[in-house]
Amino acid sequence: MSTLLIKNARYIVSCDDKDTLYERCNLFIRDNAIEYIGPQARQAEQVIDAGDMVVYPGLINTHHHLYQLFSRNLPEVQRMELFPWLVTLYEVWKGLDEEVESCASLVGLAELAKTGTTTCFDHHYVFPKNGGDLIAAQFRAAQQVGMRFVASRGSMDLSKKDGGLPPDSVVQTIDDILADSERLVRVWHDDSRFSMRQVALAPCSPFSVSTDLLRESAKLARSLGVRLHTHVAETRDEEDYTLQKFGMRPLEYMRSVGWTGPDVWYAHGIWFNDDELKVLAETGTGVAHCPISNMKLASGVCRVPEMLRLGVNVGLAVDGAASNDGSNLLEELRVCYLLHRLHSSALAPTGYDILKLATRGSAKLLGRTDIGFLAPGMAADLFLIRLTRPELAGAQFDPKSMLGTVGFKGAVDYTIINGVPVVQNGELVTLDESETAARANEVCRRYLRR
DSSP: OOEEEEEEEEEEEOOOTTOOEEEEEEEEEETTEEEEEESOOOOOSEEEEOTTEEEEEOEEEOOOOGGGGGGOSOGGGTTOOHHHHHHHHHHHHTTOOHHHHHHHHHHHHHHHHHTTEEEEEEOOOOOOTTOOOHHHHHHHHHHHHTOEEEEEEEEOOOOGGGTOSSOGGGOOOHHHHHHHHHHHHHHHOOOSTTOSEEEEEEEOOTTTSOHHHHHHHHHHHHHHTOOEEEEESOOHHHHHHHHHHHSSOHHHHHHHTTOOSTTEEEEEOOSOOHHHHHHHHHHTOEEEEOHHHHHHTTOOOOOHHHHHHHTOOEEEOOOOTTTTSSOOHHHHHHHHHHHHHHHHGGGSOOHHHHHHIIIIIHHHHTTOSSSSSOSTTSBOOEEEEETTSGGGTTOOSOTTTHHHHTOOOSOOSEEEETTEEEEETTEESSSOHHHHHHHHHHHHHHHHHO
């Protein structure tokens, strides 16, 4: 049994049901849960003096492609939109193996942890022949970093010859996909409270998987009690594809194969019309908002203000490292705030609203009731930022909105995941950063030479 006291915090932004902002309070952690928040300073084995710090709930990333980390900042794709971008990069991604997956996941999760993320969902859907057990490699990397991790058994069964985008070497048969999906859920999925590892089923997108795969994946996921995820309504090209092939817009098509409901969330969700937003709200179907990726690939602006007014479940995400070129949900938070201020003016979410998207909203997308805000009985997932930094001088009058309005650019001072300090004084304590980066760069060079 371990105990940790965060002592005399200048502010604790709880994001709880009452939006409580604590001042000059203590937060006491026993093992992996918060036991107490209040004025009393309890005895603990470890103490963090937070007199000049603000404490936030850990950020929750609801859509990522960690494998893409070694294909970011490639000059030949920097001016492409989604479909040509994918076609070009599949020629790189078909060389994935366990070593690449492990290293890419390790450094991506390390960056997330250093910038306040405590839970990451990753959407992995590229499974080259003889690539090894890529999802196991991800779980090992998450355990090494100390990240609370939700993996997906993604999939593609339509290659170029079938009218899809990827090469033959990264698609699989429906039978192989479903068998491996069930195996991974049985081996890795833990649905207990404070679970550090879970699995979702996540066929890639309407234009890279068959109708049968979507329908059978939904049936399997529900029989196993796991959640469903895919890309939907990301671009006009996708909309044209489903209209031409199925005679339906993307959401109507997904609904026809059982892909709406409170156990489903979509990445992007940019091109929904008014009626479709109401369907999302009525069915409890969620959306992972990826503002930086949407901007970089010129995909469009997600209608987040309207979604929130209708009660659609919305979380925040960084998306793939190759369509974002980073793994920093803190950066995403401020860009999200600024994007919607530009696009919606006074109707845009506040900085604090965006923080709640990245915490409470994201937790809801993942079906988690044990993370997303700070209160007794909740998981001890949080991060701390020192307010005495020059870049935050004069910016402390609204700590609830600060991460959106002012933003924070570097590594946080502390990240605590499941009660364990993973980042201390801005540095990871779970791995050697220099050694990890050096190995990752060497693996990346070999990978790209393929």
